[in-house]
Each structure stands twice: as structure tokens, then as C-alpha cells.
Amino acid sequence: MATLATLPPLRQDLALHPGAPAADGTPTWTLHDPAANRFYQLGWAAFEILSRWSMGAPQAVLQAVHDHTTLRPTPQDLQGLVEMLGRNHLLQATRGADTERLRQAAQASRPGPGMWLLKNYLFFRLPLVRPERLLQRLAPRIGWAFHPGFWWAVAAAALAGLLLASRRWDEFTHTFVSYASWEGAFAIGVAVSAAKLLHELGHALTAHRYGCRVPTMGVAFLVMWPVLYTDTNEAWKLPSRRQRLAIGAAGMLTELALGAVALLAWAMLPDTPQWGPARAGAFLLATTTWVLTLAINASPFMRFDGYFLLSDWINLPNLHERAFAHGRWWLRERLFGFGEPAPELLPPARQRFLIVFAYATWLYRLVLFLGIALLVYHLFFKVLGLVLMMVELAWFIALPVQREMKAWWQRRGRMRWNAATVRLVLVAGAAAAFVLWPWQSNVRAPAVLGALQTQGLYAPRAAQLLTPLPAAGTRVRAGQELVRLQAPELQAQLALAHAQEQQLRWQLTQQSFDARLREAGPALRKRWEQAAEAVQGLQREAERLTLVAPFDADVVDVNPDVSPAAWLPAGERLLTLVGPSGNKVDAYVDEHALQSLEGQPGRAVFLADLPGHPGVTCTGVGVHPVQLSQIEHAAVSSSFGGEIPSQRMPDGRLVPLRAVFRVRLTDCDLPGVSQQERTGIAVLQGTDRSWMEWAIRRVAALWQREVGF
Known part of the structure; x- marks a missing residue:
């Protein structure tokens, strides 16, 4: 203990709370830093040392722990505890060096403008309310929500709603049509907002019931996407895992209860226009809302409700950090065989779980962040969307990979030829050969x-079939007539157009002899030319009603539903011709x-x-x-x-x-x-x-x- 003559004083505002037993059954305690609202889990040895911290002398503290407990802490254990307290600013600043250290820490934690903008774009919180007074008023009025009878009633409502909805299943699945109105959209917005607000109130009220302070509630923005949040960090001071699990699950349980009541409400509300928006909102609460909240909040791969529930259930605080440390250690040992010890001593089964969980989390986040990057790209105009997408990919994917490769580089002096490195070279060479060798050719x-040569013949317009279709297998010659159609409407249009053209032509020949016709001037000739063009166009259309063979061919695939004198719609397939070439x-x-x-x-x-x-x-x-x-x-x-x-x-x-x-x-x-x-x-x-x-x-x-x- 030559390097530590006396123990530095602890901050007086720190609080120590009993914690849940560790996985090996030893007691734990939770150290609360109220200034930063952070919690630190302490083992038995750390607690015994801190409880005797006022003795001042390191050797006296270790001797007292040795005399009054079965523990045998070493000077190195005490030195490590002091360093941990110093890193997290839990010691009093009594010297000039301490002030300089705090100043450097504050300066290091203050990002530059670019990093500040980047972090606040990716994630930032906006506290809106301090809910303590509201929770104190609501808590006595909603005590019934924490009794088993209430949840039995919720289960009964869910069962009744399912039975009633099953009897009107077709109507239930077509309720989305009620959304196609401004009233329906408003009801949906109200329903979703109410569900998310009740979700957060469920967390806050449950935490308040168990004696935890809820300092703030507000909105967190994840890549500019708003998400309500409730600060329930004080749940970590609770010694009961059951209580912490109740706080973590309260939000999802609230939405499930709301969904059960909404399903029953949808089944009982009258199917009338004035109740349409309300039924649409109830339908949304009964289906989409709670399904989405389970899909998002129940996932343990992000720091949402599911993560804290899993962490408390298996009694592993800081689950992500500990799993990631084991995942990186496992990867380095498999690639390079450094021979480093595991980040912490755990039973083999739990260590394997952490490794698998780490890689599952990384895979999940890779897919999620790629999806977010594409979504960001498409939500903004091209220049901004492209920049933001690159920021997403660099921050969430490239930066973690770069950090891990930097850790490999820092250990390059310890790399030796062993089974792991030989395997790495062989696998990397095979992968490089597979990726770089020109395999693809077809x-x-x-x-x-x-x-x-193939040609399908179709009815050019709605018409009547005058001749029978040639039989399949018939050999035809180029230019041979195959099908004749007639369209009385077209014939009437052609006759009318021809009569108009004849009349205009006669007027044009009499123009020089009639004063009234001379007043029309050149416009009369223009009208006649247009009428003549209309006649020619209708004649060409009439000629198309006679279908001829474009080349020597065999008739195949004759339409069996077409018979002489039948009326055909435009585009009706008649037959197909196949040439011999x-x-x-x-x-x-x-x-x-x-x-x-x-x-x-x-x-x-x-x-x-x-x-x-x-x-x-x-x-x-x-x-x-x-x-x-x-x-x-x-x-x-x-x-x-x-x-x-x-x-x-x-x-x-x-x-x-x-x-x-x-x-x-x-x-x-x-x-x-x-x-x-x-x-x-x-x-x-x-x-x-x-x-x-x-x-x-x-x-x-x-x-x-x-x-x-």
C-alpha cells in the first residue's frame, strides 16, 4: 500500500441501498450518485470496505474486514475500488490535482460543435414534465390497478372481446375502411397518443408505488423519431427483482389491458356512422397498437423495456456492456488466440449465453440500422438524405468496427503463430479466393x-364476327383473308362522314357562283379537307375489320368461345399464327x-x-x-x-x-x-x-x- 497512504474522502451525498443477491448468492448493494442519478452495483467485499472507509488508513480497513468477516480483500482490491470511485467522480475534490482532474473530465465530456450536432441528431431527450405531484395525486386513486382482481377482470374482458369478435370476424377484418376519413384519422391519432401516454404512466405509477422517485417524463428523439420516455432509473435501488420487473413490464401490461378493453368496446359499440371513428380507434388499440409496442418494447436487443426485463430476470445488470465484452473477447481469442482471461468469471453456461446474446444483438442492430439509414435517405431530399444515411452507417456500423480493429492493432505485439492464427489465415485466404477469383460467368x-414468326390476331374494336374462324392446323398464305368483322356503329359514322364530305365538296364547287359561300372564303376548303381526312381515317378503320395473314403460317390456338355472328369486345383474342421459319x-x-x-x-x-x-x-x-x-x-x-x-x-x-x-x-x-x-x-x-x-x-x-x- 505504498502508493496509497490514506483513503480519499467520499462524497457526502452518496447513498447506499441493499441490492438483490448475486448469481452466486452473495449479497450486493447499490451505490446511488444523486448528482448524476447513476447507480453502481457493489459486491460484498466492496461494501465491507466502504462501510469502514471512515477509518482512513488502508491497512486498517483491510485488517478490520479480515477480522470481522470471512472475506480476504487484497491491497489490489482496495486500489481498484479507489480507482473506480475516482473515475466516476464519487470522491471529494480536496486538492488542486482533483480540481484539475475534474476540469479535464468536464472538458473531455464537452463535445465539439460537429460531435454535439451528430449526437443530438442521433439521440436526444427533451424533458417535458416533473410528474411527482401528479403521481402523488393519482396513486391513491388507481390502487385498484395493482390488485389481482383487476387483472382477472382484464383477462375476462379480453376473452369476451375475442368471443364477440370471432362471431363478426369479417366485419372485424374490414374495420380499416373507417380510417378513410378525417374523423377516422383524428380518432387514430388520439388512440395512439393515449396508448403511449398510458404506457409511460404505467411505468411512472408503478415506480412511485414502490418508493422510487420519477424526476422527469418527456420525449426522446431517436434519429428524429419521437418516443415518449419516463426516467425510472431509481428502480435500480430496489432490492426486490420482482418489483423491478413490475416497473419494467408496467408499460406493456398497461397497453395489453387497454387493448383488451378496446376489443370489447369495439364489439359492443353500435355500427353506425357517428360511432365509426370511435370503433376505428378501438380497433387500432385492440390490434396494431399493442402488437407494435410488444414488437419494439419487448425486444432485449435495444435499451427498451425488454432489455431491462431480461436484465432483471437473469440478474445481470449492464447486460449489453457485459455481453459485448464477452463477445469481443471470444472473437479475439478465436481469431488470434491472445490467451487473455475472460472479462469476468462466470459459469460456462452463462458465459455462452452472453456470447450468443452479444452476436444476436449485433446482428439485430445491423439490420435495424441499415433499415433506418434507408428510411432516412428516402424521407429527405437527395443531398440531405444521402448525407444523413452516410452518418447513420458511419456512426452505428463503421465506427464500432473501426474501434474493434484498433483494439486488434494495439495487440499486434502479442500475435503469435498458433492454432487460432493458422485457422484465421486459412479461412481468410479461402474467403479472399472465393470473393476475388472470377467465378461468375453465366x-x-x-x-x-x-x-x-408468331402473330396473334385480335378484334381491333367492338364488332360482330361475320365469318367462321379457320380451324387449328390450317395452312394460310401471306395476304389471305382470315376473318371478317363488321361494326354497324363504324359504318354509320363512315356514312355520315361521307355525306358531310360530299356536301362540302359540292359547296366548294359552287363557291364562285354563290355570294353566301364566297363569304366563307378559304375556311370552306379547310373544312372540306378535314372532312375528307375523317372519311379516309374511318375507311382505314373499316379495312382493319378484315384480318389477313401477314406471312405464310399455320393457324394455332383458336379461341373456342368465338362463333359466327357473335359480338366481340375490343381486344378479344381470335387466333394465333405461327410461321415455319x-x-x-x-x-x-x-x-x-x-x-x-x-x-x-x-x-x-x-x-x-x-x-x-x-x-x-x-x-x-x-x-x-x-x-x-x-x-x-x-x-x-x-x-x-x-x-x-x-x-x-x-x-x-x-x-x-x-x-x-x-x-x-x-x-x-x-x-x-x-x-x-x-x-x-x-x-x-x-x-x-x-x-x-x-x-x-x-x-x-x-x-x-x-x-x-
């Missing part, structure tokens, strides 16, 4: 196999696959979706570098179960939702001509590229697209 794309495959690729096909020899294989069909090899590959404005084959569209995301327009066109290009495969080794189209996959020969190159190209293309302001 491109797989949805495709359709069909005849090279071979087969083709139309494959649809995206812009990234298109780059892999540039400069490659023309060879591809078509694999049909239906089993039993052999692969078809095609040696002619023609890439159409123009982006398609619509998809010709409905089978490959997502609207009909295909792979290409698309949207069906009101006029029937299938418009792709991303850049799609067509690759035409010809010179296929399929004998004969395919009479029917087949869907499948085209395997195209592409440029050999590594996964790394593929990823870089994707990221570069995405970046170029998104920053193209």
Missing part, C-alpha cells in the same frame, strides 16, 4: 421459347447482367419450367441495348407470377419497374417449330467476374443513379 434470366427465345435481363453479356460469343441454353423437356441450345444471341418500355410476354411479369417486377396499366400494358433489356436467341437446335410458348430460364454465357467486382459494380451503379441530381 447469366440466368427468365425467358420464353416460341416460334420465330424456326424458333426463338426471348430472355429478359437487367442492366447489370447486360454488362456481363457484352462481347461474348453467341451461345445460350434454354431450360423449360415444365419437367420432361430437354434443354435447347441456341447459337445466335442478339442483345437489344434499348430499355424495354413494356413486357411483351405476360408470363415473365410479376403481375402473372413471373420474376420481373412490373405494373399492369389501365390499358393492359405491362410496364417494368426496373431497367429491363431483351436478349433474342435464335438458331436453336429444337426440331420443328414450337406451336406453343414455353416459359423457363435462359443460361447465357457471360464475362467471368468475381464477387468483389460484381459488388463494386452494383454499388457504383447504385451510387451513380442515386447521386444523379
